[in-house]
Amino acid sequence: MAHPCGRFAPSPSGELHLGSLLAAVGSYLAARHLGGRWLLRIDDLDPPRVVPGAADTILRSLEAHGLLWDGELLWQSRRREAYQAELDRLRDAGLLYGCACTRRELAAIARAGVDGPVYPGTCRAGLPPGRGARAWRVRVPDADIGFHDAVQGDQHQNLAREVGDFVLKRADGLIAYQLATVVDDAFQGVTQVVRGVDLLASTPRQLYLMQCLGLPRPDHAHLPLLVDGAGLKLGKQTGAAGLDPRAASGNLERVLTALGMPPAQDMRGAPPAELLGWAAPRWDAARLAGRLAVAA
Numbered sequence: 001m002a003h004p005c006g007r008f009a010p011s012p013s014g015e016l017h018l019g020s021l022l023a024a025v026g027s028y029l030a031a032r033h034l035g036g037r038w039l040l041r042i043d044d045l046d047p048p049r050v051v052p053g054a055a056d057t058i059l060r061s062l063e064a065h066g067l068l069w070d071g072e073l074l075w076q077s078r079r080r081e082a083y084q085a086e087l088d089r090l091r092d093a094g095l096l097y098g099c100a101c102t103r104r105e106l107a108a109i110a111r112a113g114v115d116g117p118v119y120p121g122t123c124r125a126g127l128p129p130g131r132g133a134r135a136w137r138v139r140v141p142d143a144d145i146g147f148h149d150a151v152q153g154d155q156h157q158n159l160a161r162e163v164g165d166f167v168l169k170r171a172d173g174l175i176a177y178q179l180a181t182v183v184d185d186a187f188q189g190v191t192q193v194v195r196g197v198d199l200l201a202s203t204p205r206q207l208y209l210m211q212c213l214g215l216p217r218p219d220h221a222h223l224p225l226l227v228d229g230a231g232l233k234l235g236k237q238t239g240a241a242g243l244d245p246r247a248a249s250g251n252l253e254r255v256l257t258a259l260g261m262p263p264a265q266d267m268r269g270a271p272p273a274e275l276l277g278w279a280a281p282r283w284d285a286a287r288l289a290g291r292l293a294v295a296a
């Protein structure tokens, strides 16, 4: 069996906040619980979304919270050749096609799926006359893709019905998240993907790409999202505050409590490394079974 290995993959579009800390801590504990490694990847593939200095702030914040990663950092912005090589393999296998459709055209005709419009297959049999390829899509099968999620239970999705052929290379020339994450998880030897439940619906697309590329399939656990009193996700979009590193122990206690493991009274105020060391042997994804949201 491959050596257990987890990862945290923040997008440097802002500071680490309590919601992203929960994903970091969950993935860290799940890996350490198995005596595994915990890696860090910076998802900086999308230049317009990258905030200058954010990656560095995230790294310092993780360190302040005792979340020390193993090995080298992986920057997605430096992996373009690796992604292109895998894209070429899919193209050579006849799985890709060029697509001329614009977002606006699709919005007018496509029905809504689990993650945006379901691609109606307009360019599947060839580009319409006079139109050029903007993006590259992968053909998906009309079959259920199933997996077991350690938190959310058994899952299945029919890609053809719920997503449609999806984009791997975008009209702006950038590689799509779905392909980049699959290529990187395999490259880093990740055996367990632990992340927020907002990415649950992406997983069948990623499993399908792993299957097409012959990559090993990691285990999955999709953690509940941290919500505020009004039930709103704590995130960059809701203006969640960046974490104060001087309050690291208190932040960790809040997150551990949300994850169903409130630190014992005598652990309160302990340094981050001690809190994490206390929590790792106690990690159990089943404690969160079926939870989509937890209160901060």
Ligand code: GLU
Pocket: 008, 009, 010, 011, 043, 181, 194, 195, 199
């Ligand atoms: N970079 C993604 C995010 O911050 C996470 C990717 C993943 O964990 O697969 O939402």
